[in-house]
Amino acid sequence: AQSVSQHNHHVILSEAASLELGCNYSYGGTVNLFWYVQYPGQHLQLLLKYFSGDPLVKGIKGFEAEFIKSKFSFNLRKPSVQWSDTAEYFCAAGDPYSGAGSYQLTFGKGTKLSVIP
């Protein structure tokens, strides 16, 4: 079974600081990777996704993530965070060859980001 690990439980940054949140997955084959964000009191929404191709993917609100196959990693980055980025961030992985009848997305435990003005 797949597993997804997020190394940081809670990250606290000042505005304008750079952000990198770690994500590692355990699956040897082809994998779909996602980052979801949950703003306080809101539902989860998709931030960015990687299916194939360019390993550097760009998402909404200036976020990007890099897929490094050799490290089984998909770290989320943002050059300069804002107070409005305060949220919980979830990494997720899915097997594209599991078939639509059995596709399951495995989530990491999440990383809370607090941005101090």
Next chain:
Amino acid sequence: NAGVTQTPKFQVLKTGQSMTLQCAQDMNHEYMSWYRQDPGMGLRLIHYSVGAGITDQGEVPNGYNVSRSTTEDFPLRLLSAAPSQTSVYFCASSYSKFPGELFFGEGSRLTVL
């Protein structure tokens, strides 16, 4: 656009009571799923469905039942609530072509006393 609608948003139950969490989507998505979110545990898949009449178990299915009689609706039933089922429940849907691109509902916070 309504998207994914969950009801109720809050519910308090006593141990042993039953209830149904409702989920409806208006995007004609084939794939629907239920997750529970617990502090420090992330999201865990309870049940999912790839179309009307088809359901399957996820990671933590015990104590929950689902059915999918229409494309739009995917209710989650707690047959005999237990305190361990205190959680926030999210319904999510997606196109079967892009099953990982989930659209989430706003969540239902359930407390079992």
